[in-house]
Amino acid sequence: MTVIKVALLGFGTVGEGLYESINSHQQQLQALLGAEVHIAGVLIQDSEKQRRLAEDVLVTTNFNDILNIPDLQVVFEAIVGEDPSYEYLSKAIERGCDIITANKVMFAKHGEELLRKAREYNVSIGYEATVAGGVPVIRTIAQLLQVNRVEKIQAILNGTSNFILTEMRKNELPFETVLKSAQDLGYAEADPSNDVEGFDAFYKLMILSNLLFGKQPDWHEVKVEGISEISNHQIQSAHQKNERYKHIAEIKKDGDQIIASVGPALTNEDHPLYNIEGVDNAIVIKASLAGTIAIQGPGAGSYPTASAMIEDFAHIFQNKKAAYALT
Amino acid sequence: MTVIKVALLGFGTVGEGLYESINSHQQQLQALLGAEVHIAGVLIQDSEKQRRLAEDVLVTTNFNDILNIPDLQVVFEAIVGEDPSYEYLSKAIERGCDIITANKVMFAKHGEELLRKAREYNVSIGYEATVAGGVPVIRTIAQLLQVNRVEKIQAILNGTSNFILTEMRKNELPFETVLKSAQDLGYAEADPSNDVEGFDAFYKLMILSNLLFGKQPDWHEVKVEGISEISNHQIQSAHQKNERYKHIAEIKKDGDQIIASVGPALTNEDHPLYNIEGVDNAIVIKASLAGTIAIQGPGAGSYPTASAMIEDFAHIFQNKKAAYALT
Numbered sequence: 001m002t003v004i005k006v007a008l009l010g011f012g013t014v015g016e017g018l019y020e021s022i023n024s025h026q027q028q029l030q031a032l033l034g035a036e037v038h039i040a041g042v043l044i045q046d047s048e049k050q051r052r053l054a055e056d057v058l059v060t061t062n063f064n065d066i067l068n069i070p071d072l073q074v075v076f077e078a079i080v081g082e083d084p085s086y087e088y089l090s091k092a093i094e095r096g097c098d099i100i101t102a103n104k105v106m107f108a109k110h111g112e113e114l115l116r117k118a119r120e121y122n123v124s125i126g127y128e129a130t131v132a133g134g135v136p137v138i139r140t141i142a143q144l145l146q147v148n149r150v151e152k153i154q155a156i157l158n159g160t161s162n163f164i165l166t167e168m169r170k171n172e173l174p175f176e177t178v179l180k181s182a183q184d185l186g187y188a189e190a191d192p193s194n195d196v197e198g199f200d201a202f203y204k205l206m207i208l209s210n211l212l213f214g215k216q217p218d219w220h221e222v223k224v225e226g227i228s229e230i231s232n233h234q235i236q237s238a239h240q241k242n243e244r245y246k247h248i249a250e251i252k253k254d255g256d257q258i259i260a261s262v263g264p265a266l267t268n269e270d271h272p273l274y275n276i277e278g279v280d281n282a283i284v285i286k287a288s289l290a291g292t293i294a295i296q297g298p299g300a301g302s303y304p305t306a307s308a309m310i311e312d313f314a315h316i317f318q319n320k321k322a323a324y325a326l327t
Numbered sequence: 328m329t330v331i332k333v334a335l336l337g338f339g340t341v342g343e344g345l346y347e348s349i350n351s352h353q354q355q356l357q358a359l360l361g362a363e364v365h366i367a368g369v370l371i372q373d374s375e376k377q378r379r380l381a382e383d384v385l386v387t388t389n390f391n392d393i394l395n396i397p398d399l400q401v402v403f404e405a406i407v408g409e410d411p412s413y414e415y416l417s418k419a420i421e422r423g424c425d426i427i428t429a430n431k432v433m434f435a436k437h438g439e440e441l442l443r444k445a446r447e448y449n450v451s452i453g454y455e456a457t458v459a460g461g462v463p464v465i466r467t468i469a470q471l472l473q474v475n476r477v478e479k480i481q482a483i484l485n486g487t488s489n490f491i492l493t494e495m496r497k498n499e500l501p502f503e504t505v506l507k508s509a510q511d512l513g514y515a516e517a518d519p520s521n522d523v524e525g526f527d528a529f530y531k532l533m534i535l536s537n538l539l540f541g542k543q544p545d546w547h548e549v550k551v552e553g554i555s556e557i558s559n560h561q562i563q564s565a566h567q568k569n570e571r572y573k574h575i576a577e578i579k580k581d582g583d584q585i586i587a588s589v590g591p592a593l594t595n596e597d598h599p600l601y602n603i604e605g606v607d608n609a610i611v612i613k614a615s616l617a618g619t620i621a622i623q624g625p626g627a628g629s630y631p632t633a634s635a636m637i638e639d640f641a642h643i644f645q646n647k648k649a650a651y652a653l654t
Contacts, residue, residue: 021616025475025615025616028473028476029474032474134614134616134617134620135620136467136617136620139470139471140467140471143466143470144463144467144470145463145638146355146638146642147352147355147356147634147637147638147640147641148352148355148634148638149352275602287461287634288352289348289352289630289631289634289637290462290463290624290625290634291624291625291628291630291631291634292624292625293462293463293622293623293624294621294622294624295620295621295622295623296620296621296622296623297617297618297619297621298619301618303617303618304616306616307474307475307614307616307617307618308617310474310616311471311473311474311475313474314473315470315473319649322649
């Protein structure tokens with residue numbers, strides 16, 4: 001059977017989930033692609049750490065070792081932060097590899113550039129995992145709502161913020177207490193500002209902006225607010241009136257102008273995001289023909305993120321297979 | 328510019344919505360497909376009725392006139408009931424046309440047969456519109472969750488039943504009263520049994536069964552119940568305990584056996600379908616990697632159904648365009 005050789009960059013929560021998921025879904029992948037997926041290399045940061053990896057996997061701290069793997073076809077990237085992943089992915093594209101990324105900060109900044117480079121080198125980029133984890137929002141918009149004009153998106157894109165707001169309301173607790181328990185549960189980082197100050201949702205919204213409108217608004221003109229200033233008192237007063245604070249990322253177009261915002265909003269029962277609770281993400285898409293479609297699911301986590309990456313991978317290779325069959 | 332010639336079978340609510348939507352989204356279609364979509368013929372039932380159709384459209388009560396349109400490429404079918412649409416679509420396939428259908432009764436019974444015939448004649452079938460109207464559940468499963476193993480589906484597939492249950496609870500009214508107002512609003516037919524006795528949801532579930540498992544359970548072994556036996560008293564007693572009746576279609580596999588059911592169920596706040604209200608449909612998909620994904624939106628209506636059909640159409644022609652480009 002044909003073998004597709006892939007490499008993983010990063011072996012944290014997502015990288016490890018990806019490794020396990022590719023192996024546990026080998027049968028599905030073979031049925032779909034008619035090929036076996038072989039994880040040929042893994043780029044790690046800390047060579048001292050113990051990892052459960054098969055013996056034929058090249059484990060290295062040097063990206064050039066990955067680039068030099070013979071017949072490498074795909075690079076899965078699950079590194080946190082902008083650098084050095086942008087540089088790595090550029091090089092992987094130049095080498096002729098398809099790339100699949102979960103890196104939202106990097107892709108919000110360099111996505112368009114990478115997509116341009118990918119066209120130049122005739123390779124594909126999968127980036128479903130950059131927005132809303134396992135919820136297939138990118139490809140729903142790109143593939144399932146192509147004729148529809150998407151008029152507006154309202155979304156809960158940060159599970160940590162949504163979890164904190166939900167717990168504050170239900171348990172009548174202040175922000176700091178709930179943040180601490182979110183950190184203990186692994187839902188929030190030691191430095192939580194990226195999540196609770198709205199930046200994470202903002203990066204995801206900018207990726208959606210490119211997808212929807214082919215461009216982004218000026219970053220400085222987008223109002224970005226987090227949830228750290230909302231008091232338990234405010235939340236409980238709203239609760240008395242059956243209202244809930246939700247952290248909402250919103251984008252629409254007004255003429256040629258893109259109007260985007262990220263911040264807490266009071267919602268009532270009629271709001272489509274009112275019932276989204278806990279760590280879930282949800283995206284409400286207002287489309288010209290379909291009407292208002294909502295997609296909801298786990299916005300983060302090891303397997304959901306791996307899911308998005310593997311589905312992108314299968315899609316890319318199915319297209320290739322169709323192309324080969326015809327030539 | 329190249330022209331794609333299409334015909335519509337049926338000019339009721341869906342047929343007319345489709346006609347308008349193709350015309351109002353001509354620009355999107357041209358950008359996507361590089362071709363103009365020309366509605367060349369419309370099959371109608373009653374030649375006496377006034378219709379607002381362009382002058383170059385062949386309007387006929389005779390299906391053979393449609394089949395004889397030169398260079399006809401696609402047949403959109405929006406007829407109600409099994410006959411004669413199965414016969415029409417078989418003939419259209421034999422003539423080499425791609426077909427796109429919204430006919431759930433027909434497709435639940437003859438879908439596999441038509442798909443087989445389509446493979447034989449090298450044409451495509453779009454059937455997104457047969458399940459949940461504008462909610463893109465068929466292609467989410469077929470294209471976005473291919474590697475994932477779908478373990479279970481729970482869904483609200485009949486908007487009429489969901490509307491009636493919601494209104495009974497909110498307004499403390501008996502079934503008959505709410506049914507009457509649903510009929511006045513156009514949400515229920517004069518003979519409502521197909522909706523309120525669970526058959527409509529059952530047909531849709533059988534289409535999902537084929538998609539998920541490549542086969543259907545024996546129809547006589549599936550328990551199908553509607554909502555007409557639920558009293559206002561039952562609904563209000565449940566409401567006191569924060570519970571809601573929802574009409575749920577469910578399917579999963581246990582070993583080689585498909586286990587399916589359709590009927591009312593008591594749900595509490597933690598149930599993923601508890602908050603689906605009014606005429607909306609929702610599908611909750613439990614997938615091996617992505618986790619629990621829910622998709623919600625308008626399950627019927629003129630434009631949402633047209634949306635599903637036009638998106639299928641665009642998808643089929645994009646695949647063709649890619650194939651032509653390579654040969």
